[in-house]
Amino acid sequence: MRFNDGFWLLKSGVKPYFGQQVVQILPSETLDGYNLQVSTKPVKHRGDTLGGPVLSVRVHSPTEGVIGVKIDHFRGAQAFAKPDIALFPDDPPIPSVALADGDGIWSIASGDLIAEITQEPYTITFKSPTRTLTSAGPKYQAIYDVPHKWTLRSASNGSCLATDFSSNPNPAKTPELVRYVHSELNLSPGELVYGLGEQFGAFVKNGQSVSVWNQDGGTSSEQAYKCVPFYITNRNYGVFVNHPGEVEVEVGSEKVSRVGVSVAGESLEYFIIYGTTPLDILERYTRLTGRPALLPAWTFGLWLSTSFLTSYDSHTVSGFLQGMQERDCNVRVFHLDCFWMKQYEWCSFTFDPDNFPDPEGYLSAIKEAYGVKICVWINPYISQLSPIFDEAVAGGYLIQRTDGTPWQWDLWQPGLGVVDFTNPAAREWYAGKLDALIDLGIDTFKTDFGERIPHTGIQFFDGSDPMRMHNTYSVLYNQLVFEVLERRLGRGEAVVFARSSTAGGQRFPVHWGGDCESTFEAMAESLRGALSLTASGFGFASHDIGGFEGHPPPEIYNRWVAYGLFSSHSRLHGSGSYRVPWQYGEEAAHIMAKFVDTKHRLMPYIYAQALQATAKGHPIQRAMFLEFPEDRTTHYLDRQYMLGPSLLVAPVFVPEGEVSEYYIPAGRWTSFWDPSRYVDGPIWMKEIVPISEIPVWVRPGSVLCLGPPGTGRPDYDYTIGLEVRVYEIISGQTIVAEIPSGRGDEIAGYVRAIAGYNGKTDVVASQGIHVALVENHKVWV
Structure with a gap:
């Protein structure tokens, strides 16, 4: 103010x-x-x-x-x-x-x-x-x-x-x-000041007026879905x-x-x-x-959505999953967006019988044939045309006006009401709807909306101040859904795909960036939003690969795929068009297959970073200044990031043939893709990046443990067939890489790299860890 x-x-x-x-x-x-x-x-x-x-x-x-x-x-x-x-x-x-x-x-x-x-x-x-x-x-x-x-x-x-x-x-x-x-x-x-939640404007907040007030404004305005009253400075x-x-x-x-x-x-x-x-x-x-909850390993695989307006019939869905499998773009989570329910009835929590006469059989067949988890879209709003609306009114489960009548409006669905999660009976009622879906075979929920919560002329069941509840509502909503999944599936198996949140909401991951356009500018907006969010205590971040609004040209799609698969969580989703790669040419499918397999191979490293997010609140995807505060140049960088402490990722935001520019901090960095290529920083890199590539550099002093190629999924035994890569460690130095089992927070063992004085390293694995290949990418003598 x-x-x-x-x-x-x-x-x-x-x-x-x-x-x-x-x-x-x-x-x-x-x-x-x-x-x-x-x-x-x-x-x-x-x-x-x-x-x-x-x-x-x-x-x-x-x-x-x-x-x-x-x-x-x-x-x-x-x-x-x-x-x-x-x-x-x-x-x-x-x-x-x-x-x-x-x-x-x-x-x-x-x-x-x-x-x-x-x-x-x-x-x-x-x-x-x-x-x-x-x-x-x-x-x-x-x-x-x-x-x-x-x-x-x-x-x-x-x-x-x-x-x-x-x-x-x-x-x-x-x-x-x-x-x-x-x-x-x-x-x-x-x-310099950073954070304040998922803000899509300039990454450095100096000179900005920021309202910590959740709003449904897309990624191209000063409004944000996840506003957090926390900032961090350099x-x-x-x-x-x-x-x-x-x-x-x-x-x-x-x-x-x-x-x-x-x-x-x-x-x-x-x-x-x-x-x-x-x-x-x-x-x-x-x-x-609060710290981010532990996530199951399968959530780090590729999520494929039917998109918002597209067909969900079994022929289309099976064709997509089969096509992805045939092209080695294996899907781990299949998502059904809004129209799994009948139009005008959101939310009814009931599969549209016209399109899904046997939903349990339909879901079972998909899961068995393609090995996918199933996610469905929900929100906390109940249309008055929903068959459960009268039930919600009679039970007093909706936010009420001060005269005791349900608050309603028409913006999203006809005469919708908003579930009052401060009412224990309403929470139990809502949880019961989710339980019934889990019984059908649903594994997780996309918890959309939660920002347009009324705050004038209304009352909550527990007497909460509507102004104080406006942002907090998103946390109550996601917490309820997360805890239902945790109760039903067990600790470490729950995940939501949430749009709204605020302080404390990081405890119930994952959060994605909301509705963006299909442009390079929107891709950059999504990255700025993610880096601001993870600088505000959130351990994980995702976005709509290819953009939500519009149909991306193949070039933007391919660049976004590369960025998306080097994010903590990766989802293909659009509004009126599909995001399967062959819609953008078969080359796009080859490119995606390469990056999907790379992410699967990186899972021993990525999952170890997820455990750090749970234990310490360290985000997986982090702004450069979080890792290099002593380097003043990094304090302004918002078009590149570190994936964990070891991998520098520089997405490409320029048309093919134009020069992409990014910064390498001090030290000798090695190309993740080509170990024979290295560069001594600090240096600004200027290069034309082929459409099938994304610059990824490994920090000196790193030990990367990769799983074997061709696993086809992110959740596998991380202890078998490891490829150990040692990068530029100093003679006499010992570096230990913990190897998670991939099952909860269990650490299965470790790999120890010991740098000798002869320019080589010895690699020792603990009992139970099986190393297939060791690559020494130079020791500093």
Whole structure:
């Protein structure tokens, strides 16, 4: 939210109350920090204490390396403010607090992170052992009373209007003033900001106004499906705003050397998260908000969709699966999109009897013939033409208006209602529909939508604040579906293919990028969205290979296939046209077969990285700066990425025959495709890339363990027939590569590469690991 007219003046009618002076500071009862009373005017004598807001500020450490700042105005409403973002849902906090005061400075030390508080003027400075990270200077914290007209923003068409708890007893009426709590943190010269969820605009967020408010806006606008109130900087810290509703973030946009954060209401809390590396920060952030769940190995194979508007008849489906199999483009998951249900009846959770007279037999035949898992499309909206709509109304399972009637509209389906997942009975009812589908042979669900959740003039069953629930709804939705699959199929076998999410939603993967066009520009948008998402605590990311809208020309299709199969999860999906490769020429099928087999061969490496995502919150697909924070050039790169720590992938975004450009960091890197080709970085590569290729480079000091060629699937025994490739390790160095079994989080063994002083390495495998081939790609002597 922007309150200023320039730097010195405020917008007309805006009234600020800045935190200026600490009038009392005491250690908290739990000794995890300090409780401050901060006046919003100078206090020189007792008379100055009469009237005017006083901010209650709690500065505390919930876990090692993390310090929180909670700013409260009116505290009475907070007991009724729900939902909250669940903290420490998977891993317990690590206590680490030391308090000290002296010379007018009060300090909190949590691991290597220190917060220093001064009394007059009131400031908070956050430091590491080597430097100041950021600070909140005088007047950086405030409450604002803002005329309603200034809250209307084109980004949300005014749909995110908040209620002023203090001055609006009748929320059905538009308030004259809206109350905001606001806080700013300093941006140092050269400091860059990333994250805030799946944002499709510029990867570096400096200069942007970002609304953390989920919307269904495609990949070509400022709106996003997965907004997350967390950002990470290239200055060794991240910031998590612990607020489930709309958070408005001005990243060097209102005040160019500050990040401003505003929420409507009476309370704002944020956490500074320190780390010596960006991955350390993500590890601490995901300890706070949750780690991605363990995924089954089969999910990393190729997903094929029927597409949105295309035919699902058995002849078409069997023809596609047979054709993919014959061309060595083996499909591991077959997806049925919306029209598996009868038109106008979404969601009925019932196969359209006109197209599927025997759905159980149909699914069984496909699974037996082609060895695929089955995914079907669902959403949380119930059309009034659905045969289960009356059932939902009678049970009170839908979000209601304040008069007790179901909230409905016509935008997506006729008179649809939205399932109220805060109602335990509604959750049980919805889960029962999923159970019936699992009984038919469904293995997973594409959990579409969940962004267009009403937030004015409605009520939730549990009394949740509709504004706070708007983003959180997506987490409740995906969590329910994920947990049904986990209950039915077992831990480590559940997966959803989700579009909407927010903080904490990373616990229920996988998430894909939503509706994109079939262009190079949209391909780049999808990558930026994925890199922003994985810089926000999400371990996995996917997208519609070839683009959703339109029919891609063969060139774009082939380039996107290469990028898609070097993503954590790979799905072929479109709107009005098929994405099977022979639709784009038989050459496309040969290209796809090459990359499908390569991904299968990389599974010992990829699945090991998936285990790291579950254990530490490290994403598989990661922006270059996450791996190379010391290299300033990487801080701006958003058209290439690292797949795990070892593989640099540079998708091609230019027409055939044009020069593709990408960056190689320091060291001697080896081509994944041609071990005789290497390059010494740092260097900008400029090359014309053939249509059948994608630049993939292996980082020096890597040991890659590949499965045998021709497995035809991603889930196989990773311990047999390994090809061990050793890349540019230093003489005397020993590198260990863990080999997962591919079954849950079990590590089957290891491969150890020991570099000798003769330019060669010895490779030793633990018991149970069978190595078929060792390739030594040079040792540094």
